[in-house]
Amino acid sequence: MTVEQKKGRAATGGAVLRQRVTEAITEAAFAELAEAGYARMSMESVARRAGVGKAALYRRWPSKQAMVTELIGSRVSEALPPTPATGALHTDLRELLATFRDQLAHPLLARIAAALFAEASHDGALAEGLHTGVTAPRREAARTILQDAIDRGELPPELDLDLGIDLLIAPLAFRVLVIQGRSDDEYLETLTNAIEAALKAAVR
Amino acid sequence: MTVEQKKGRAATGGAVLRQRVTEAITEAAFAELAEAGYARMSMESVARRAGVGKAALYRRWPSKQAMVTELIGSRVSEALPPTPATGALHTDLRELLATFRDQLAHPLLARIAAALFAEASHDGALAEGLHTGVTAPRREAARTILQDAIDRGELPPELDLDLGIDLLIAPLAFRVLVIQGRSDDEYLETLTNAIEAALKAAVR
Amino acid sequence: MTVEQKKGRAATGGAVLRQRVTEAITEAAFAELAEAGYARMSMESVARRAGVGKAALYRRWPSKQAMVTELIGSRVSEALPPTPATGALHTDLRELLATFRDQLAHPLLARIAAALFAEASHDGALAEGLHTGVTAPRREAARTILQDAIDRGELPPELDLDLGIDLLIAPLAFRVLVIQGRSDDEYLETLTNAIEAALKAAVR
Amino acid sequence: MTVEQKKGRAATGGAVLRQRVTEAITEAAFAELAEAGYARMSMESVARRAGVGKAALYRRWPSKQAMVTELIGSRVSEALPPTPATGALHTDLRELLATFRDQLAHPLLARIAAALFAEASHDGALAEGLHTGVTAPRREAARTILQDAIDRGELPPELDLDLGIDLLIAPLAFRVLVIQGRSDDEYLETLTNAIEAALKAAVR
DNA sequence: TTCTAATCGAGACGGTACGTCCCGTCTTGCC
DNA sequence: GGCAAGACGGGACGTACCGTCTCGATTAGAA
Numbered sequence: 001m002t003v004e005q006k007k008g009r010a011a012t013g014g015a016v017l018r019q020r021v022t023e024a025i026t027e028a029a030f031a032e033l034a035e036a037g038y039a040r041m042s043m044e045s046v047a048r049r050a051g052v053g054k055a056a057l058y059r060r061w062p063s064k065q066a067m068v069t070e071l072i073g074s075r076v077s078e079a080l081p082p083t084p085a086t087g088a089l090h091t092d093l094r095e096l097l098a099t100f101r102d103q104l105a106h107p108l109l110a111r112i113a114a115a116l117f118a119e120a121s122h123d124g125a126l127a128e129g130l131h132t133g134v135t136a137p138r139r140e141a142a143r144t145i146l147q148d149a150i151d152r153g154e155l156p157p158e159l160d161l162d163l164g165i166d167l168l169i170a171p172l173a174f175r176v177l178v179i180q181g182r183s184d185d186e187y188l189e190t191l192t193n194a195i196e197a198a199l200k201a202a203v204r
Numbered sequence: 205m206t207v208e209q210k211k212g213r214a215a216t217g218g219a220v221l222r223q224r225v226t227e228a229i230t231e232a233a234f235a236e237l238a239e240a241g242y243a244r245m246s247m248e249s250v251a252r253r254a255g256v257g258k259a260a261l262y263r264r265w266p267s268k269q270a271m272v273t274e275l276i277g278s279r280v281s282e283a284l285p286p287t288p289a290t291g292a293l294h295t296d297l298r299e300l301l302a303t304f305r306d307q308l309a310h311p312l313l314a315r316i317a318a319a320l321f322a323e324a325s326h327d328g329a330l331a332e333g334l335h336t337g338v339t340a341p342r343r344e345a346a347r348t349i350l351q352d353a354i355d356r357g358e359l360p361p362e363l364d365l366d367l368g369i370d371l372l373i374a375p376l377a378f379r380v381l382v383i384q385g386r387s388d389d390e391y392l393e394t395l396t397n398a399i400e401a402a403l404k405a406a407v408r
Numbered sequence: 409m410t411v412e413q414k415k416g417r418a419a420t421g422g423a424v425l426r427q428r429v430t431e432a433i434t435e436a437a438f439a440e441l442a443e444a445g446y447a448r449m450s451m452e453s454v455a456r457r458a459g460v461g462k463a464a465l466y467r468r469w470p471s472k473q474a475m476v477t478e479l480i481g482s483r484v485s486e487a488l489p490p491t492p493a494t495g496a497l498h499t500d501l502r503e504l505l506a507t508f509r510d511q512l513a514h515p516l517l518a519r520i521a522a523a524l525f526a527e528a529s530h531d532g533a534l535a536e537g538l539h540t541g542v543t544a545p546r547r548e549a550a551r552t553i554l555q556d557a558i559d560r561g562e563l564p565p566e567l568d569l570d571l572g573i574d575l576l577i578a579p580l581a582f583r584v585l586v587i588q589g590r591s592d593d594e595y596l597e598t599l600t601n602a603i604e605a606a607l608k609a610a611v612r
Numbered sequence: 613m614t615v616e617q618k619k620g621r622a623a624t625g626g627a628v629l630r631q632r633v634t635e636a637i638t639e640a641a642f643a644e645l646a647e648a649g650y651a652r653m654s655m656e657s658v659a660r661r662a663g664v665g666k667a668a669l670y671r672r673w674p675s676k677q678a679m680v681t682e683l684i685g686s687r688v689s690e691a692l693p694p695t696p697a698t699g700a701l702h703t704d705l706r707e708l709l710a711t712f713r714d715q716l717a718h719p720l721l722a723r724i725a726a727a728l729f730a731e732a733s734h735d736g737a738l739a740e741g742l743h744t745g746v747t748a749p750r751r752e753a754a755r756t757i758l759q760d761a762i763d764r765g766e767l768p769p770e771l772d773l774d775l776g777i778d779l780l781i782a783p784l785a786f787r788v789l790v791i792q793g794r795s796d797d798e799y800l801e802t803l804t805n806a807i808e809a810a811l812k813a814a815v816r
Numbered sequence: 817t818t819c820t821a822a823t824c825g826a827g828a829c830g831g832t833a834c835g836t837c838c839c840g841t842c843t844t845g846c847c
Numbered sequence: 848g849g850c851a852a853g854a855c856g857g858g859a860c861g862t863a864c865c866g867t868c869t870c871g872a873t874t875a876g877a878a
């Protein structure tokens with residue numbers, strides 16, 4: 001028996017059970033978050049709903065905030081769509097906006113994300129986690145679209161990319177999250193037109 | 205002492221003490237909010253900091269949320285600047301955006317407002333309060349600017365006003381609140397140009 | 409308004425309520441101790457039984473052990489009988505032993521005291537508390553009886569007082585607490601005779 | 613390797629391992645008991661200290677209490693000295709008391725025994741176990757000495773044996789366990805004299 | 817001036833959730 | 848089939864706040 005074998009001997013014990021429990025917790029947590037929101041959700045109710053001891057939660061995450069952050073982050077990540085590449089700025093834009101709207105429209109993610117972003121002002125680690133897991137990938141997708149359009153000559157090379165990304169993401173996010181207003185296809189089409197015009201003018 | 209003086213004293217006497225206490229609470233609440241954020245602020249620490257009993261708080265507001273909402277709402281309202289009316293869309297826009305940025309840059313209001321908007325997803329009354337006290341007045345200012353520009357022929361009459369307002373407010377809000385990025389005068393100038401172009405294209 | 413008046417202003421708030429709550433807790437704690445014993449008694453069940461928040465317990469005592477120690481200590485203290493002074497060693501002895509037996513026979517105090525003495529081996533503060541509140545007063549009563557008997561010439565002046573006290577207390581305590589055997593009046597009479605003989609021989 | 617060797621290993625191999633594990637647990641348990649006492653000792657720390665899994669403990673004993681009871685019981689039994697038979701009550705007594713003191717002075721057994729006797733008030737099985745394993749054998753030794761002395765005419769035939777045993781055991785036990793006072797040879801000599809006198813008077 | 821009624825600071829109240837620890841059981845893969 | 852490792856459900860620990868309550872002192876206004 002080698003040392004490696006000995007060390008690894010019991011390392012995998014209960015992987016199946018662990019998986020089952022983790023899934024029960026995840027499901028319960030999302031349900032509680034949807035019903036009560038982040039502030040009113042309690043670890044005790046999640047554990048109760050999952051049919052699980054509180055320790056099972058704290059064995060996986062060090063705190064309520066850590067649990068919710070990770071759950072949201074992974075759910076959001078797996079929902080990250082492929083960057084559109086239709087070959088034309090207008091269609092790329094519309095596709096990205098539609099995808100973005102569909103994600104934002106998911107009431108659960110939207111509501112919780114808002115609470116997390118709010119908390120992030122007072123918690124550097126949380127801010128970092130949200131940036132890495134949520135914000136950055138989406139901004140990167142937008143950046144790719146814009147850069148492609150510049151390469152094709154559809155947008156001026158002097159475009160301020162960061163500002164461009166803001167223009168792309170912000171109006172829709174505000175409408176859905178803060179105003180909680182409509183964002184149907186007609187709205188999206190008009191918005192696409194407006195953003196396209198804005199991008200062409202957003203030069204340093 | 206004349207009767208009038210006596211009456212005058214009678215009308216304001218208790219009110220003076222009450223006013224003093226209210227001010228102490230308000231100041232303490234803003235300080236705690238700034239240091240700890242909405243979620244971590246406690247009514248007990250506010251009372252302690254203000255040197256008053258907890259009952260003094262609950263005599264004025266029915267709950268923590270109500271207190272913070274009202275405090276934020278009134279502070280935000282008194283900070284509402286006059287709507288710019290320079291006679292030209294571009295300057296109106298830039299002035300509004302600069303004002304808006306200065307308000308958002310106030311770290312306290314920004315952070316707390318985020319937490320409150322997050323909570324609003326689960327609390328209709330809070331949502332209503334925020335809309336009336338925070339959102340609506342600002343959107344109205346933007347609407348006025350846009351309508352004036354339409355009237356002057358600077359913007360097409362078919363402009364989707366709601367979308368136009370989103371375009372005006374959202375990118376800056378996102379940059380300051382979520383991205384927490386820079387928003388200096390240069391950025392603002394480019395943003396103004398981009399928004400102006402977008403508005404001209406945002407027709408139904 | 410003097411400083412004293414100002415300082416004392418709110419110091420007495422809720423004394424009546426406090427008293428009521430303390431009594432409810434005390435009663436519930438004794439009941440739980442009787443039913444479950446020290447180890448199995450929980451602060452939560454005491455609070456529930458008393459119709460009281462857990463904080464009400466922890467506002468009064470810093471821990472479960474402190475609460476039980478104090479409750480037992482005070483109950484035992486108030487049960488401390490006057491030292492017998494019949495003028496004769498034999499009757500003093502019998503009276504003291506009878507009193508002692510009656511206290512020990514109280515099933516609650518006996519059982520809990522045993523658990524506390526056991527814990528005391530590992531907790532200096534607890535040991536100190538038990539000595540001061542429980543052990544010392546009883547030993548003092550015994551010492552008085554013995555000294556009186558020496559003064560009257562019923563016992564030799566060379567009597568080892570500490571040993572004498574052991575002889576007086578220990579056999580009965582063991583019978584009741586450890587053996588849990590009978591200790592009726594007949595037994596007590598024989599025991600009194602035996603102890604009296606022992607005391608006369610317990611010289612250094 | 614021959615078949616016999618293989619078979620022999622098969623037959624004893626498991627037993628040897630089991631024995632080694634049992635010893636490691638026993639040693640760890642006594643160490644933890646000594647350091648923390650019964651209440652604060654945890655099965656988890658015992659397992660960790662012994663370098664074994666918790667299941668190894670629960671495969672051997674059904675509960676923490678059962679484990680400690682059995683461990684203490686067997687240790688105490690193997691420490692049971694031969695009943696003294698010097699041919700004279702005084703020397704028998706002194707020898708028994710000295711042995712008893714030496715056993716009680718063992719800090720581990722003493723402290724744990726106290727906690728177990730306390731728990732026994734609420735647990736009949738534990739009480740039974742302690743009586744059989746700890747109390748009864750020692751009382752029997754004392755009984756033998758007393759009966760021998762009666763047979764030799766050193767003690768009256770009317771002696772209440774149970775009371776006699778109490779007189780023998782209790783004062784020393786109290787001194788060592790509860791008072792935690794000194795019990796040197798000088799004390800023991802005086803005590804022996806006193807008990808001898810008491811025994812002669814302890815008649816029904 | 818004396819009375820009255822509101823408000824004050826202090827802090828205890830019942831409750832709920834936090835994150836930690838340990839019980840006795842269960843599961844896994846190695847030996 | 849026993850082993851070490853360690854996750855499992857359960858439940859108590861002691862802490863922190865919530866929003867409510869009670870207390871006696873303070874404060875002005877009205878009588």
